[in-house]
Amino acid sequence: MHVYKLTGVQYACICVSVSVSLGMAAHARVAVVAALALLARIAATDTTGPCSLYNSSDNVIHELTDAEYYAMPKLFDLDDYESCLSRREVYCMGSFELSAPPDNQLFQVMTGWSNKWVDNYNHTLLHRGVCVSQRCPHLANKHNAHLDTWFESCVNESTTWDYNITAQLYHLDYCQRGPPREAPLSANQRAFAAVFSAVLAIAAISTTLDLTLTDHTKKDYGWALSWSVRRSWRDLIAPIPSSSSADLRCFNGLRVFCMMSILLEHVAWLSIQTYTSNTRYLEQSRSSPDTLLMTNGTLVVQNFFVMSSFLLAQKLLRQREKVSMVKTFFSTMINRIVRISPSYFLVMWFVTTWWERLGVGPLWATSVVGEAEVCRRKFWTHVLYVNNVVHPEDKCMIQTWYLAADMQLYIAGLLLTLLLRGRRIATLLLAALFLIFTAMNFAMSFTWRLVPNFVLHRPEAIRSGYAGENAFDMIYQSPVGNAPAVLAGLLLAHLHYQLRDSGVRITEYKLFRWISILSAPAALWWAAVEPLLAGGDARGAQANALAAYERPVFLLFVVLALLGAINGVKSPWRSWLSHLGGILPRLSFGALLLHLPLYKIFLATRTAPIQFDRWSTPFEWFGISVVSYIAAIPLALLVELPAQTLYKELTTRRREEHDPTREKLDRNDM
Ligand SMILES: *[C@@H]1O[C@H](CO)[C@@H](O)[C@H](O)[C@H]1NC(C)=O
Numbered sequence: 294m295h296v297y298k299l300t301g302v303q304y305a306c307i308c309v310s311v312s313v314s315l316g317m318a319a320h321a322r323v324a325v326v327a328a329l330a331l332l333a334r335i336a337a338t339d340t341t342g343p344c345s346l347y348n349s350s351d352n353v354i355h356e357l358t359d360a361e362y363y364a365m366p367k368l369f370d371l372d373d374y375e376s377c378l379s380r381r382e383v384y385c386m387g388s389f390e391l392s393a394p395p396d397n398q399l400f401q402v403m404t405g406w407s408n409k410w411v412d413n414y415n416h417t418l419l420h421r422g423v424c425v426s427q428r429c430p431h432l433a434n435k436h437n438a439h440l441d442t443w444f445e446s447c448v449n450e451s452t453t454w455d456y457n458i459t460a461q462l463y464h465l466d467y468c469q470r471g472p473p474r475e476a477p478l479s480a481n482q483r484a485f486a487a488v489f490s491a492v493l494a495i496a497a498i499s500t501t502l503d504l505t506l507t508d509h510t511k512k513d514y515g516w517a518l519s520w521s522v523r524r525s526w527r528d529l530i531a532p533i534p535s536s537s538s539a540d541l542r543c544f545n546g547l548r549v550f551c552m553m554s555i556l557l558e559h560v561a562w563l564s565i566q567t568y569t570s571n572t573r574y575l576e577q578s579r580s581s582p583d584t585l586l587m588t589n590g591t592l593v594v595q596n597f598f599v600m601s602s603f604l605l606a607q608k609l610l611r612q613r614e615k616v617s618m619v620k621t622f623f624s625t626m627i628n629r630i631v632r633i634s635p636s637y638f639l640v641m642w643f644v645t646t647w648w649e650r651l652g653v654g655p656l657w658a659t660s661v662v663g664e665a666e667v668c669r670r671k672f673w674t675h676v677l678y679v680n681n682v683v684h685p686e687d688k689c690m691i692q693t694w695y696l697a698a699d700m701q702l703y704i705a706g707l708l709l710t711l712l713l714r715g716r717r718i719a720t721l722l723l724a725a726l727f728l729i730f731t732a733m734n735f736a737m738s739f740t741w742r743l744v745p746n747f748v749l750h751r752p753e754a755i756r757s758g759y760a761g762e763n764a765f766d767m768i769y770q771s772p773v774g775n776a777p778a779v780l781a782g783l784l785l786a787h788l789h790y791q792l793r794d795s796g797v798r799i800t801e802y803k804l805f806r807w808i809s810i811l812s813a814p815a816a817l818w819w820a821a822v823e824p825l826l827a828g829g830d831a832r833g834a835q836a837n838a839l840a841a842y843e844r845p846v847f848l849l850f851v852v853l854a855l856l857g858a859i860n861g862v863k864s865p866w867r868s869w870l871s872h873l874g875g876i877l878p879r880l881s882f883g884a885l886l887l888h889l890p891l892y893k894i895f896l897a898t899r900t901a902p903i904q905f906d907r908w909s910t911p912f913e914w915f916g917i918s919v920v921s922y923i924a925a926i927p928l929a930l931l932v933e934l935p936a937q938t939l940y941k942e943l944t945t946r947r948r949e950e951h952d953p954t955r956e957k958l959d960r961n962d963m
């Protein structure tokens with residue numbers, strides 16, 4: 294646990310850098326005071342030695358030798374699925390709760406090790422896929438009628454025999470005799486296939502028309518050419534328009550960079566969710582800096598909120614003509630819905646229909662079919678963009694919490710910007726709201742004793758889909774938890790234009806330039822080191838506080854970095870981000886939708902527990918990135934871009950008569 298040891302000097306560094314960056318935000322004095330008081334308290338109480346994120350009063354074992362570790366029963370085990378079922382044997386999968394008399398030493402070790410719950414799996418739970426009829430034929434007569442009790446006795450017998458520990462089935466995934474039967478196509482699946490074929494047919498017709506019609510005819514039948522693949526391809530590879538009032542080229546690269554970080558995090562996340570063979574390695578690497586950074590890589594989702602709300606505010610603030618508020622509100626919202634919904638709903642529909650037919654394997658039923666069922670149940674919440682607040686405990690396409698939270702906050706941000714437009718007090722008010730929402734997060738965090746991001750993403754919580762973990766529903770995916778990010782984006786835009794309008798050339802200040810340049814690495818640095826500030830008890834006050842302020846601090850770094858970058862402060866990361874990507878920024882949305890179902894197909898068709906480590910990660914990360922971005926191309930060409938083009942064609946026609954100053958559909962704000 295040496296990594297959690299922080300010296301006074303390190304604390305001092307954290308204090309100084311946090312306060313410097315906070316000090317630069319004009320209206321953040323309250324936050325500075327609060328953060329400094331908090332850090333001072335941490336520094337005063339916790340400099341005495343190794344502290345760990347567990348309550349020390351429990352029986353907690355912090356170190357085990359390899360020999361002691363491997364004396365414990367294996368957490369995950371899978372018998373050969375195919376050979377079992379092809380011989381018409383019985384295959385069962387499920388999880389077991391272990392128990393033993395108090396004098397059982399091995400069991401004491403297992404509980405002690407599990408009590409280090411921030412890093413370790415719960416070793417008193419075993420997960421098994423067993424060819425029951427082959428392993429325990431002698432129990433067949435007793436249990437033939439009830440496959441689940443047969444399964445239970447079989448595993449219980451082996452743990453009793455090997456370890457003198459009894460096992461009780463607490464969750465049965467399935468029991469199955471013989472190979473799975475191919476289910477007939479459901480009406481829903483047929484409908485999806487029909488629509489999918491129709492889209493292909495329309496694309497073929499539209500493309501043919503585009504290739505054969507004369508330019509003159511095309512002008513009148515623009516809508517008929519919406520689905521032309523050639524036209525969509527041109528849209529896809531067209532250079533992303535730049536803006537004269539702010540240099541936003543780095544946004545494109547930032548989008549790709551953030552998406553790649555999310556892919557990396559999800560590779561690790563899904564690998565932990567499935568059956569893994571090297572649990573020892575995973576537990577040991579939990580506290581190493583690279584794992585801390587990777588686990589906290591989810592903080593970069595905040596960047597998407599910042600960019601999306603920045604672009605929203607920018608568009609509204611630059612609007613010259615006075616279009617009525619109501620009209621602007623509806624046209625902006627419809628633009629956004631048209632941009633996101635077609636591909637989103639189509640992928641959701643695919644997930645609820647054909648996804649589960651694409652593979653087999655021992656893990657398929659739980660991880661793919663199980664999720665598809667949740668998705669069928671929750672489909673309507675996704676359509677209404679409320680899946681993060683309605684039945685938040687049921688997880689379907691977990692990454693889509695972002696789309697829901699973003700839509701909700703987009704509405705709020707849009708209203709707020711429209712109301713504040715042109716008022717001098719706007720910036721001040723947004724800064725105040727940023728602090729108010731941060732304070733609300735503090736209040737929620739202390740009321741429900743919420744854990745910070747790193748503790749939230751612990752192995753056992755990931756496996757259970759964050760069951761009973763309030764931090765996921767209340768902060769991680771909730772609108773309130775993400776409101777500071779949206780406010781930060783709005784604030785950035787207002788600050789930027791206010792400075793421009795008042796003629797302040799902020800980039801002329803050397804101090805600001807340096808702070809801005811260093812803020813980008815500082816944001817990453819913060820993601821990697823902030824778990825160290827959680828203090829000794831993962832549910833204690835320091836951890837609760839961290840859960841509330843880890844995102845706002847990250848956001849302050851991001852805002853400072855971006856404020857410089859869009860005003861032309863040159864830095865290596867800015868030029869790197871400005872040139873990163875090509876067409877990738879436009880495909881990031883598709884990749885966000887597709888990477889989880891695709892990677893799950895890969896994982897759920899494994900027939901043995903996977904090995905997941907530092908050597909496999911780069912390969913799987915690269916693989917899933919390439920596959921997701923490539924899969925995003927047809928999605929963009931056949932659904933996303935044509936739908937936007939069609940909408941543009943239809944509305945331009947009507948509006949040309951009334952309102953020639955139509956704004957362009959912004960497809961780059963995700
Ligand atoms: C491990 O699982 C058992 C059985 O569900 C539970 O009683 C125990 O509290 C868990 N241990 C930890 C540290 O969460």
Ligand SMILES: *[C@@H]1O[C@H](CO)[C@@H](O)[C@H](O)[C@H]1NC(C)=O
Nearest residue numbers: 393394395396397456457458
């Ligand atoms: C198993 O546990 C029981 C009860 O604690 C004990 O009596 C017995 O000797 C143990 N058996 C072995 C093989 O350790």
Ligand SMILES: *[C@@H]1O[C@H](CO)[C@@H](O)[C@H](O)[C@H]1NC(C)=O
Nearest residue numbers: 445446449450453459460461
């Ligand atoms: C497990 O096996 C032990 C020893 O044979 C037995 O006493 C116990 O009742 C069994 N437990 C279950 C849940 O089958």
